[in-house]
Amino acid sequence: MEESSAVVLRGSRCSQCGTVAFPESTMCSKCVTPTADPLTLSTEGVVWAYTIQRFAPKSPPYVPPAESFSPYAVGYVELPEGIKVEAILDCDHFDELDRAPVSLVAISPVPRFAVGRFTTQGASQ
CATH class of the missing domain: 2.40.50.840 (OB fold (Dihydrolipoamide Acetyltransferase, E2P))
Incomplete structure (x- = not known):
């Protein structure tokens, strides 16, 4: 697999309430559900x-x-x-x-x- 040299921030977005977080997490910090998806910020x-x-x-x-x-x-x-x-x-x-x-x-x-x-x-x- 080829790696990218671009500098990126990895965050997450909750699929239930839409809350964006950094750093990346699988748990939403607002609605406290395991519904956060990876997001490149x-x-x-x-x-x-x-x-x-x-x-x-x-x-x-x-x-x-x-x-x-x-x-x-x-x-x-x-x-x-x-x-x-x-x-x-x-x-x-x-x-x-x-x-x-x-x-x-x-x-x-x-x-x-x-x-x-x-x-x-x-x-x-």
Whole structure:
């Protein structure tokens, strides 16, 4: 079987009530029935809320990079399916994050979205 190199988010949608969830599950979190079906979520969304991590998280489990800690943004990305996904937000300047359109660039170890980078679904900046 051939593997795709595309980065995708795997979620689920309840076949009874229509609730969309991330990450993927077989159980609906709203109506609590085992009726959720797999769903590939959109790779583009809008920053809904964010904060700046300005100090290194506690270690362990965080492992600081060899070149020292740099502040980074963490927030929620609202997807067209109506759900919000927590993710690391890549940007050149933190002040550009307010309601910024973003695209998925990685899923491991956690989702990561970038400002100003778009897949074939959107326009390039």
